[in-house]
Amino acid sequence: xxxxxxxxxxxxxxxxxxxxxxxxxxxxxxxxxxxxxxxxxxxxxxxxxxxxxxxxxxxxxxxxxxxxxxxxxxxxxxxxxxxxxxxxxxxxxxxxxxxxxxxxxxxxxxxxxxxxxxxxxxxxxxxxxxxxxxxxxxxxxxxxxxxxxxxxxxxxxxxxxxxxxxxxxxxxxxxxxxxxxxxxxxxxxxxxxxxxxxxxxxxxxxxxxxxxxxxxxxxxxx
Ligand code: HMH
Numbered sequence: 001x002x003x004x005x006x007x008x009x010x011x012x013x014x015x016x017x018x019x020x021x022x023x024x025x026x027x028x029x030x031x032x033x034x035x036x037x038x039x040x041x042x043x044x045x046x047x048x049x050x051x052x053x054x055x056x057x058x059x060x061x062x063x064x065x066x067x068x069x070x071x072x073x074x075x076x077x078x079x080x081x082x083x084x085x086x087x088x089x090x091x092x093x094x095x096x097x098x099x100x101x102x103x104x105x106x107x108x109x110x111x112x113x114x115x116x117x118x119x120x121x122x123x124x125x126x127x128x129x130x131x132x133x134x135x136x137x138x139x140x141x142x143x144x145x146x147x148x149x150x151x152x153x154x155x156x157x158x159x160x161x162x163x164x165x166x167x168x169x170x171x172x173x174x175x176x177x178x179x180x181x182x183x184x185x186x187x188x189x190x191x192x193x194x195x196x197x198x199x200x201x202x203x204x205x206x207x208x209x210x211x212x213x214x215x216x217x218x219x220x221x222x
Pocket of ligand 1: 047050051140141143144211214
């Protein structure tokens with residue numbers, strides 16, 4: 001029988017917050033076909049800023065993995081793939097913004113976004129252990145995966161012009177990538193100190209809270 005991993009334990013323990021971050025009213029509005037296009041455009045512009053701040057964070061996770069890469073299979077290739085995918089993601093945001101008439105150079109980061117980006121920056125510190133950083137990375141990607149995959153289920157009424165956005169994070173390929181990140185996180189957690197495990201759990205919760213605030217920013221918390 002399979003043993004219960006640390007991430008599974010946390011997902012069960014913090015179910016309410018996890019569901020709050022992956023089944024937000026913004027996501028329900030996309031899925032039900034009720035999304036206000038201005039809310040979608042707000043999200044698009046703000047997420048472009050977030051993703052730009054995400055690049056140095058992911059690069060810092062790569063650096064941490066690289067330093068421990070004499071440990072067999074610590075995930076360095078998967079993370080390198082993640083860094084590489086961000087190049088395409090930034091281009092996609094530019095293309096999508098021009099499609100919707102969103103002027104990216106004019107976007108001012110809102111408070112929730114600024115706070116989330118500062119949190120990401122704090123995680124780039126060399127004092128933050130690889131275990132903590134990889135847990136944050138897994139959680140950040142997984143919230144988007146679970147959220148957007150929900151908008152692609154058979155009974156969803158997602159507007160066709162938003163399907164491409166939903167597929168970016170909701171596709172099976174992105175789901176497999178999230179599973180790989182989860183395995184890396186769980187493998188790290190198996191060998192981590194109690195102190196690192198405590199910090200990683202707190203960081204996981206912070207990510208979920210920032211994600212809820214990020215959705216609220218686009219969708220008024222309704
Ligand atoms: C706010 N969380 C936010 N934006 C994203 N693009 C992701 C997660 C996934 O990369």
